[in-house]
Amino acid sequence: MSNSAPIVDTPLYDRAGSIKGYNLNKMAMALSQAENRTAFKADEEAYLDRFGLADDVKKAVMTRDWKEMVRMGGNLFFILKISAIDPTPITAIGAAQAGMEHNEFLRTRLGKAV
Protein backbone atom coordinates (compact mmCIF):
# COMPACT_ATOMS: atom_id res chain seq x y z
CA MET A 1 0.00 0.00 0.00
CA SER A 2 1.31 3.41 -0.89
CA ASN A 3 -0.32 6.75 -1.25
CA SER A 4 -1.79 5.77 -4.62
CA ALA A 5 -5.35 6.60 -3.56
CA PRO A 6 -4.74 9.66 -1.45
CA ILE A 7 -7.10 10.58 1.35
CA VAL A 8 -7.58 14.32 1.57
CA ASP A 9 -5.16 16.11 3.92
CA THR A 10 -3.91 12.76 5.20
CA PRO A 11 -0.31 11.84 4.45
CA LEU A 12 0.62 8.19 4.97
CA TYR A 13 4.10 7.58 6.22
CA ASP A 14 5.43 5.43 3.42
CA ARG A 15 8.70 4.87 1.60
CA ALA A 16 8.91 8.42 0.28
CA GLY A 17 8.71 9.97 3.73
CA SER A 18 10.98 7.35 5.22
CA ILE A 19 13.68 8.02 2.62
CA LYS A 20 13.33 11.77 2.66
CA GLY A 21 13.15 12.24 6.41
CA TYR A 22 15.58 9.58 7.54
CA ASN A 23 18.26 11.85 9.02
CA LEU A 24 15.72 14.21 10.55
CA ASN A 25 14.01 11.28 12.27
CA LYS A 26 17.33 9.77 13.28
CA MET A 27 18.31 13.03 14.96
CA ALA A 28 14.96 13.14 16.78
CA MET A 29 15.14 9.47 17.76
CA ALA A 30 18.48 10.09 19.47
CA LEU A 31 16.72 12.52 21.81
CA SER A 32 15.33 9.56 23.71
CA GLN A 33 18.76 9.43 25.34
CA ALA A 34 19.18 11.89 28.20
CA GLU A 35 22.74 12.88 27.22
CA ASN A 36 21.55 13.87 23.75
CA ARG A 37 18.76 15.97 25.23
CA THR A 38 21.40 17.78 27.26
CA ALA A 39 23.51 18.35 24.14
CA PHE A 40 20.46 19.59 22.20
CA LYS A 41 19.58 22.05 24.97
CA ALA A 42 23.17 23.27 25.27
CA ASP A 43 23.76 23.96 21.56
CA GLU A 44 20.93 23.01 19.26
CA GLU A 45 22.69 23.71 15.98
CA ALA A 46 25.85 21.83 16.97
CA TYR A 47 23.69 18.84 17.94
CA LEU A 48 21.79 18.99 14.62
CA ASP A 49 25.08 19.16 12.70
CA ARG A 50 26.04 15.75 14.05
CA PHE A 51 23.30 14.26 11.86
CA GLY A 52 24.22 15.93 8.57
CA LEU A 53 20.93 17.77 8.18
CA ALA A 54 20.45 20.15 5.24
CA ASP A 55 20.11 23.83 6.10
CA ASP A 56 16.38 23.96 5.40
CA VAL A 57 15.78 20.95 7.66
CA LYS A 58 17.84 22.52 10.42
CA LYS A 59 15.87 25.71 10.03
CA ALA A 60 12.55 23.86 10.29
CA VAL A 61 13.70 22.21 13.52
CA MET A 62 15.16 25.35 15.06
CA THR A 63 12.06 27.43 14.30
CA ARG A 64 9.82 24.52 15.42
CA ASP A 65 8.00 24.55 12.09
CA TRP A 66 6.06 21.32 12.71
CA LYS A 67 4.21 21.43 9.41
CA GLU A 68 7.45 21.81 7.50
CA MET A 69 9.14 19.02 9.47
CA VAL A 70 6.32 16.65 8.51
CA ARG A 71 6.52 17.81 4.89
CA MET A 72 10.25 17.05 4.95
CA GLY A 73 9.58 13.45 5.94
CA GLY A 74 9.62 13.91 9.68
CA ASN A 75 7.35 11.37 11.32
CA LEU A 76 5.24 12.67 14.19
CA PHE A 77 6.36 9.95 16.59
CA PHE A 78 10.00 10.94 16.18
CA ILE A 79 9.61 14.72 16.07
CA LEU A 80 7.51 14.45 19.25
CA LYS A 81 10.83 13.94 21.04
CA ILE A 82 11.76 17.50 20.05
CA SER A 83 8.47 18.72 21.49
CA ALA A 84 9.22 16.86 24.73
CA ILE A 85 12.26 19.07 25.28
CA ASP A 86 10.47 22.39 24.78
CA PRO A 87 7.85 21.23 25.89
CA THR A 88 5.33 21.88 23.10
CA PRO A 89 1.87 20.31 23.60
CA ILE A 90 0.87 17.81 20.93
CA THR A 91 -2.28 19.84 20.26
CA ALA A 92 -0.06 22.79 19.23
CA ILE A 93 1.66 20.50 16.72
CA GLY A 94 -1.74 19.43 15.46
CA ALA A 95 -2.87 23.05 15.16
CA ALA A 96 0.26 23.93 13.18
CA GLN A 97 -0.46 21.15 10.70
CA ALA A 98 -4.09 22.08 10.41
CA GLY A 99 -3.00 25.67 9.77
CA MET A 100 -4.99 26.94 12.73
CA GLU A 101 -4.39 29.03 15.76
CA HIS A 102 -4.13 26.74 18.84
CA ASN A 103 -7.41 27.66 20.54
CA GLU A 104 -9.30 27.52 17.27
CA PHE A 105 -7.92 24.00 16.74
CA LEU A 106 -8.95 22.93 20.25
CA ARG A 107 -12.43 24.32 19.67
CA THR A 108 -13.20 23.20 16.17
CA ARG A 109 -11.37 19.87 15.95
CA LEU A 110 -11.44 18.65 19.54
CA GLY A 111 -14.62 20.31 20.77
CA LYS A 112 -12.94 21.98 23.73
CA ALA A 113 -14.51 25.00 25.35
CA VAL A 114 -11.64 27.48 25.12
Next chain:
Amino acid sequence: MAKLIGGLGTSHVPSIGVALDRGLTETPDWKPFFDGYDVGKKWVEDAKPDIAVVIFNDHGNSFFLDRVPTFAIGVADEYKPVDEGWGPRDVPNFAGAQDLSWHLVDKMVERHFDPLVCREIDVDHGMQVPMELFFGRPKAWPVKVVPIFVNTIQYPIPTPQRCWDLGKVLRETIESFPSDDRVVVMGTGGLSHQLQGARAGFINQEADMDWINNIAGNPEKFRGMTREDYVETFGSEGAELIMWLVMRGCMDEDVELIHKHYYAPASMTGAGMVVLENTV
Protein backbone atom coordinates in the same frame (compact mmCIF):
# COMPACT_ATOMS: atom_id res chain seq x y z
CA MET B 1 -3.60 -26.62 28.72
CA ALA B 2 -3.68 -22.88 29.25
CA LYS B 3 -7.09 -21.19 29.19
CA LEU B 4 -8.18 -18.10 27.26
CA ILE B 5 -10.31 -16.25 29.81
CA GLY B 6 -11.19 -13.14 27.86
CA GLY B 7 -10.34 -10.44 25.37
CA LEU B 8 -9.85 -6.77 26.13
CA GLY B 9 -9.74 -3.94 23.62
CA THR B 10 -8.39 -0.61 24.77
CA SER B 11 -6.83 2.68 23.77
CA HIS B 12 -3.20 3.26 24.68
CA VAL B 13 -2.97 7.06 24.31
CA PRO B 14 0.31 8.31 25.87
CA SER B 15 -1.36 11.25 27.61
CA ILE B 16 -3.32 8.71 29.69
CA GLY B 17 0.04 7.78 31.21
CA VAL B 18 0.89 11.43 31.70
CA ALA B 19 -2.46 12.00 33.44
CA LEU B 20 -1.66 9.10 35.79
CA ASP B 21 1.87 10.38 36.42
CA ARG B 22 0.63 13.86 37.28
CA GLY B 23 -2.36 12.78 39.34
CA LEU B 24 -4.90 14.28 36.91
CA THR B 25 -7.36 11.38 36.96
CA GLU B 26 -9.95 13.31 38.98
CA THR B 27 -9.84 16.46 36.82
CA PRO B 28 -12.88 17.29 34.63
CA ASP B 29 -10.92 16.48 31.44
CA TRP B 30 -9.96 13.01 32.60
CA LYS B 31 -12.38 11.76 35.26
CA PRO B 32 -15.08 10.49 32.86
CA PHE B 33 -12.43 8.62 30.92
CA PHE B 34 -10.85 6.88 33.91
CA ASP B 35 -14.17 6.21 35.67
CA GLY B 36 -15.27 4.11 32.71
CA TYR B 37 -12.39 1.72 33.30
CA ASP B 38 -13.44 0.80 36.87
CA VAL B 39 -15.63 -2.04 35.63
CA GLY B 40 -12.82 -3.32 33.41
CA LYS B 41 -10.41 -3.29 36.33
CA LYS B 42 -12.92 -5.16 38.46
CA TRP B 43 -13.39 -7.75 35.73
CA VAL B 44 -9.65 -8.36 35.57
CA GLU B 45 -9.41 -8.58 39.35
CA ASP B 46 -12.14 -11.23 39.43
CA ALA B 47 -10.90 -13.11 36.38
CA LYS B 48 -7.40 -13.49 37.87
CA PRO B 49 -5.28 -13.89 34.74
CA ASP B 50 -1.73 -15.24 35.06
CA ILE B 51 -0.55 -13.99 31.68
CA ALA B 52 -1.49 -11.00 29.52
CA VAL B 53 -0.76 -11.14 25.80
CA VAL B 54 -0.55 -7.49 24.73
CA ILE B 55 -0.83 -6.56 21.06
CA PHE B 56 0.42 -3.03 20.42
CA ASN B 57 2.57 -0.93 18.15
CA ASP B 58 5.85 0.68 19.05
CA HIS B 59 5.85 4.44 18.43
CA GLY B 60 9.42 5.01 17.34
CA ASN B 61 10.81 4.09 20.73
CA SER B 62 12.07 0.50 20.62
CA PHE B 63 12.32 0.37 16.83
CA PHE B 64 13.72 3.12 14.63
CA LEU B 65 13.18 3.23 10.85
CA ASP B 66 16.43 1.32 10.33
CA ARG B 67 14.47 -1.90 10.84
CA VAL B 68 10.72 -2.15 10.77
CA PRO B 69 9.32 -5.60 11.54
CA THR B 70 5.69 -6.14 10.55
CA PHE B 71 5.27 -8.48 13.53
CA ALA B 72 7.73 -8.88 16.39
CA ILE B 73 7.41 -11.08 19.48
CA GLY B 74 9.14 -10.42 22.79
CA VAL B 75 10.67 -13.59 24.25
CA ALA B 76 12.50 -11.88 27.13
CA ASP B 77 12.21 -12.70 30.82
CA GLU B 78 11.82 -8.99 31.56
CA TYR B 79 10.81 -5.80 29.71
CA LYS B 80 11.72 -2.33 30.87
CA PRO B 81 9.60 0.77 30.19
CA VAL B 82 11.47 2.81 27.58
CA ASP B 83 12.38 6.50 27.89
CA GLU B 84 10.33 8.12 25.12
CA GLY B 85 12.01 11.49 25.47
CA TRP B 86 10.20 12.80 28.55
CA GLY B 87 12.44 10.84 30.92
CA PRO B 88 11.77 7.42 32.45
CA ARG B 89 8.31 6.76 33.94
CA ASP B 90 7.81 5.24 37.35
CA VAL B 91 6.22 2.07 36.01
CA PRO B 92 7.43 -1.35 37.19
CA ASN B 93 9.30 -3.64 34.80
CA PHE B 94 7.20 -6.34 33.17
CA ALA B 95 8.05 -10.00 33.80
CA GLY B 96 7.95 -11.98 30.57
CA ALA B 97 6.01 -15.22 30.07
CA GLN B 98 9.01 -16.57 28.21
CA ASP B 99 7.74 -20.09 27.56
CA LEU B 100 4.45 -18.93 26.10
CA SER B 101 6.31 -16.38 23.96
CA TRP B 102 8.54 -19.06 22.45
CA HIS B 103 5.54 -21.33 21.96
CA LEU B 104 3.86 -18.49 20.06
CA VAL B 105 6.94 -18.04 17.88
CA ASP B 106 6.92 -21.78 17.11
CA LYS B 107 3.21 -21.73 16.23
CA MET B 108 3.50 -18.61 14.12
CA VAL B 109 6.30 -20.00 11.99
CA GLU B 110 4.43 -23.31 11.65
CA ARG B 111 1.43 -21.32 10.40
CA HIS B 112 3.53 -19.30 7.96
CA PHE B 113 3.89 -16.12 9.96
CA ASP B 114 7.55 -15.14 10.29
CA PRO B 115 8.01 -12.77 13.22
CA LEU B 116 11.07 -10.94 14.42
CA VAL B 117 12.04 -12.65 17.69
CA CYS B 118 13.24 -10.20 20.35
CA ARG B 119 15.37 -11.49 23.20
CA GLU B 120 15.99 -8.04 24.66
CA ILE B 121 13.68 -5.10 24.04
CA ASP B 122 12.04 -2.23 25.96
CA VAL B 123 8.34 -1.42 25.75
CA ASP B 124 6.68 1.97 25.27
CA HIS B 125 3.30 3.44 26.22
CA GLY B 126 1.62 1.10 23.73
CA MET B 127 2.02 -1.62 26.33
CA GLN B 128 2.43 0.41 29.52
CA VAL B 129 -0.86 2.32 29.31
CA PRO B 130 -3.20 -0.66 28.69
CA MET B 131 -1.56 -2.47 31.62
CA GLU B 132 -2.03 0.58 33.85
CA LEU B 133 -5.64 0.98 32.77
CA PHE B 134 -6.59 -2.58 33.71
CA PHE B 135 -4.14 -3.38 36.53
CA GLY B 136 -3.62 0.06 38.07
CA ARG B 137 -0.22 0.99 39.46
CA PRO B 138 0.91 -2.01 41.52
CA LYS B 139 4.44 -2.34 42.91
CA ALA B 140 4.78 -5.40 40.72
CA TRP B 141 2.45 -6.49 37.91
CA PRO B 142 0.22 -9.43 38.93
CA VAL B 143 0.68 -11.08 35.50
CA LYS B 144 3.50 -12.02 33.19
CA VAL B 145 3.35 -10.65 29.66
CA VAL B 146 3.78 -11.65 26.04
CA PRO B 147 4.34 -8.52 23.92
CA ILE B 148 3.28 -8.66 20.26
CA PHE B 149 4.56 -5.63 18.34
CA VAL B 150 2.66 -4.74 15.13
CA ASN B 151 4.00 -2.15 12.70
CA THR B 152 1.42 0.59 12.23
CA ILE B 153 3.92 3.42 11.73
CA GLN B 154 5.49 2.91 8.32
CA TYR B 155 3.50 1.70 5.32
CA PRO B 156 2.93 -0.97 4.29
CA ILE B 157 1.25 -1.92 7.57
CA PRO B 158 -0.34 -5.38 7.80
CA THR B 159 -3.87 -5.89 6.49
CA PRO B 160 -6.83 -6.23 8.85
CA GLN B 161 -7.29 -9.80 7.61
CA ARG B 162 -3.68 -10.64 8.51
CA CYS B 163 -4.22 -9.33 12.03
CA TRP B 164 -7.35 -11.45 12.32
CA ASP B 165 -5.43 -14.52 11.14
CA LEU B 166 -2.72 -13.85 13.71
CA GLY B 167 -5.47 -13.96 16.32
CA LYS B 168 -6.39 -17.46 15.16
CA VAL B 169 -2.78 -18.59 15.58
CA LEU B 170 -2.68 -16.97 19.00
CA ARG B 171 -5.79 -18.95 20.02
CA GLU B 172 -4.19 -22.19 18.89
CA THR B 173 -1.02 -21.21 20.76
CA ILE B 174 -2.82 -20.62 24.05
CA GLU B 175 -4.89 -23.79 23.84
CA SER B 176 -1.87 -25.97 23.06
CA PHE B 177 0.33 -24.48 25.78
CA PRO B 178 0.93 -27.11 28.45
CA SER B 179 0.19 -25.21 31.65
CA ASP B 180 -2.72 -24.16 33.88
CA ASP B 181 -2.20 -20.49 33.09
CA ARG B 182 -5.20 -18.23 32.66
CA VAL B 183 -4.52 -15.97 29.69
CA VAL B 184 -6.11 -12.63 28.82
CA VAL B 185 -5.52 -11.10 25.37
CA MET B 186 -5.36 -7.33 25.01
CA GLY B 187 -5.75 -5.66 21.61
CA THR B 188 -4.75 -2.03 21.89
CA GLY B 189 -4.73 1.26 19.98
CA GLY B 190 -7.18 3.83 18.67
CA LEU B 191 -9.82 4.86 18.61
CA SER B 192 -10.06 7.52 15.90
CA HIS B 193 -7.27 10.07 15.76
CA GLN B 194 -5.00 11.78 13.30
CA LEU B 195 -1.76 13.48 14.30
CA GLN B 196 -0.27 14.33 10.90
CA GLY B 197 -1.36 16.37 7.90
CA ALA B 198 -3.94 19.14 7.54
CA ARG B 199 -6.68 16.79 8.82
CA ALA B 200 -4.82 16.57 12.18
CA GLY B 201 -7.25 16.54 15.08
CA PHE B 202 -9.75 14.42 13.15
CA ILE B 203 -11.97 12.40 15.51
CA ASN B 204 -14.93 10.34 14.25
CA GLN B 205 -17.13 9.68 17.28
CA GLU B 206 -19.85 8.02 15.25
CA ALA B 207 -17.44 5.50 13.76
CA ASP B 208 -15.85 4.95 17.17
CA MET B 209 -19.23 4.15 18.73
CA ASP B 210 -19.97 1.79 15.86
CA TRP B 211 -16.66 0.03 16.57
CA ILE B 212 -17.27 -0.23 20.31
CA ASN B 213 -20.83 -1.46 19.78
CA ASN B 214 -20.10 -3.96 17.02
CA ILE B 215 -16.62 -5.37 17.56
CA ALA B 216 -18.19 -8.11 19.69
CA GLY B 217 -21.24 -9.04 17.59
CA ASN B 218 -20.31 -8.07 14.06
CA PRO B 219 -16.54 -8.04 13.65
CA GLU B 220 -16.87 -9.13 10.00
CA LYS B 221 -17.57 -5.58 8.87
CA PHE B 222 -14.25 -4.44 10.35
CA ARG B 223 -12.31 -7.44 9.16
CA GLY B 224 -13.50 -6.75 5.61
CA MET B 225 -12.37 -3.12 5.56
CA THR B 226 -9.20 -2.15 3.70
CA ARG B 227 -6.35 -0.27 5.32
CA GLU B 228 -7.42 2.77 3.30
CA ASP B 229 -10.91 2.44 4.82
CA TYR B 230 -9.37 2.44 8.30
CA VAL B 231 -7.34 5.57 7.57
CA GLU B 232 -10.29 7.38 6.07
CA THR B 233 -12.73 6.34 8.81
CA PHE B 234 -10.52 6.45 11.90
CA GLY B 235 -7.70 8.80 10.85
CA SER B 236 -4.12 8.04 9.87
CA GLU B 237 -3.10 6.98 13.39
CA GLY B 238 -6.55 5.57 14.21
CA ALA B 239 -5.74 2.81 11.72
CA GLU B 240 -3.94 1.11 14.61
CA LEU B 241 -7.38 -0.24 15.53
CA ILE B 242 -6.45 -3.18 13.27
CA MET B 243 -4.63 -4.53 16.32
CA TRP B 244 -7.95 -5.13 18.11
CA LEU B 245 -8.64 -7.65 15.35
CA VAL B 246 -5.83 -9.88 16.64
CA MET B 247 -7.71 -10.03 19.95
CA ARG B 248 -11.11 -10.44 18.28
CA GLY B 249 -9.80 -13.15 15.93
CA CYS B 250 -8.45 -14.99 18.97
CA MET B 251 -11.90 -15.12 20.58
CA ASP B 252 -14.86 -17.30 19.56
CA GLU B 253 -17.24 -16.20 16.85
CA ASP B 254 -19.91 -15.76 19.54
CA VAL B 255 -18.78 -13.61 22.39
CA GLU B 256 -20.48 -11.70 25.14
CA LEU B 257 -19.80 -7.98 25.41
CA ILE B 258 -19.28 -7.70 29.18
CA HIS B 259 -18.34 -4.03 29.33
CA LYS B 260 -17.82 -1.13 26.99
CA HIS B 261 -16.73 2.44 27.47
CA TYR B 262 -16.09 5.40 25.19
CA TYR B 263 -14.92 8.93 25.81
CA ALA B 264 -13.64 11.65 23.49
CA PRO B 265 -11.34 13.36 23.27
CA ALA B 266 -8.55 11.95 25.41
CA SER B 267 -5.87 14.40 24.31
CA MET B 268 -6.44 14.23 20.50
CA THR B 269 -8.00 10.78 20.43
CA GLY B 270 -11.31 9.00 20.72
CA ALA B 271 -10.69 6.56 23.58
CA GLY B 272 -12.36 3.53 25.04
CA MET B 273 -12.45 -0.14 25.76
CA VAL B 274 -14.37 -3.40 25.60
CA VAL B 275 -14.27 -6.55 27.73
CA LEU B 276 -15.25 -9.73 25.89
CA GLU B 277 -15.81 -13.28 27.06
CA ASN B 278 -16.46 -16.39 25.02
CA THR B 279 -20.06 -17.47 25.55
CA VAL B 280 -19.34 -21.15 26.23
